[in-house]
Amino acid sequence: DADVTQTPRNRITKTGKRIMLECSQTKGHDRMYWYRQDPGLGLRLIYYSFDVKDINKGEISDGYSVSRQAQAKFSLSLESAIPNQTALYFCATSDKNRGGNTGELFFGEGSRLTVL
């Protein structure tokens, strides 16, 4: 089983719908992240959480919200989806010590979202 699991892997939805992407991890890491990937734009940070009570905005948080339900779970919500939110979304985790020192993130397999 994957250490970082994202659901759903693929989702097609319509403009205005609420969408939730879920991420769970079995690595025991404190830190969790949500990134968005668009062709030619690399990975852009949406939100990140360094522990259950710590939530921070990233580079492109507008239109998104997150919830850290437990150390192992971090969900991303689009309250009212719009077409330019069509993208590949990645959840990632890092260990406070090792990741904090080496920049090593562990990524899930991605959730491809299409907003029509």
Added chain:
Amino acid sequence: GQSLEQPSEVTAVEGAIVQINCTYQTSGFYGLSWYQQHDGGAPTFLSYNALDGLEETGRFSSFLSRSDSYGYLLLQELQMKDSASYFCAVRDSGRGSTLGRLYFGRGTQLTVWP
């Protein structure tokens, strides 16, 4: 803010050596990481440089020059399976909750020909 520049595409043949450069401008800097991503897959961590110099891990090496705000990933004895996108990323040295954030470049698509 953070800005990273890397070439969009690189091509090479099997067995060759290729170097992917990354220049960065950051308000704070802790280190430079490299990630590999195969088409449709998840990014995977390759290497990290916090100090100047060369770090070698098998066929892959990564170099950093902090004074030049420059680094590169060197791939030797290229294989077809090395065809992928490669991303450089800088680790923020900002205070508080920004510490440890990673900012990614736009990626370099490497194509290895037989």
